[in-house]
Amino acid sequence: MDAQQQFRTSLTTLLDKITLLSKSQLETQLKGFKPAEVHTIEFIGKHQDVNVTKIADAMFVTRGAVSKLTKRLMARELIERYQKPDNKKEIYFRLTPQGRGVFLTHEQLDQEFQQRDQPVFDQTDPVQLQTVLAFLDRYNQHLDHEIEQHHLQ
Numbered sequence: 515m516d517a518q519q520q521f522r523t524s525l526t527t528l529l530d531k532i533t534l535l536s537k538s539q540l541e542t543q544l545k546g547f548k549p550a551e552v553h554t555i556e557f558i559g560k561h562q563d564v565n566v567t568k569i570a571d572a573m574f575v576t577r578g579a580v581s582k583l584t585k586r587l588m589a590r591e592l593i594e595r596y597q598k599p600d601n602k603k604e605i606y607f608r609l610t611p612q613g614r615g616v617f618l619t620h621e622q623l624d625q626e627f628q629q630r631d632q633p634v635f636d637q638t639d640p641v642q643l644q645t646v647l648a649f650l651d652r653y654n655q656h657l658d659h660e661i662e663q664h665h666l667q
Contacts, residue, residue, distance in 0.1 A: 536627055543619055550575075551592075552620055554583055555609065558593055559617035564607050574666075592616060 515523070544552055550573070557572050558564045569580045584607060587593045592613035595605050609617055635643070 532627075535630070536623070539623055539626070543623060544616065547616065550583060551587060552616065554580070554587060555592060555613055555616050556620055558607050559609050559614065565604060569607075587613070
C-alpha cells in the first residue's frame with residue numbers, strides 16, 4: 515500500500531472510530547434529530563445572517579435540499595426565518611429558543627468529545643501537529659479546486 519492509500523485508509527478508519535464513539539451519546543441526547551438537522555442547527559447557531567445558499571455551500575448539498583430541511587426545522591419550531599429591513603428579498607434563518615437548546619446540547623457533546631481526545635493532542639509534538647494541519651489544509655484546498663472544476667458547488 516502506498517502512502518496515499520495508507521493515508522486515506524487511516525483517515526477513513528479514524529473518522530469511523532470517532533463516529534462510533536460519539537454515535538450513542540449523540541443519538542441519546544439528540545434523539546429524534548437527523549444528522550443533517552443537527553448540522554444545520556449548528557451552522558445557524560455559529561453564524562449570522564444565514565441563508566439557504568450559505569447552508570448549502572457549507573454542507574455541500576443543493577439549495578433545494580436545504581430548503582426542504584429548513585422548512586422541516588421551521589415546522590418543528592427550531593429555527594425561524596427573518597428579513598432585514600433594508601432587504602425584503604433575502605430570507606435569513608436564526609435559532610428559536612428550542613433550537614438554541616439543541617445547539618447548546620450539541621456544543622456540550624462536542625466539548626466532551628474534545629476532552630476525551632485531549633490526551634492525544636497533549637502528547638503530540640506541536641510541530642508535528644502543525645505539519646499535519648498544514649497538509650490537511652493543502653489537501654482541502656486541492657479538493658476545493660476539484661469541486662469547483664467539476665462544478666459540484
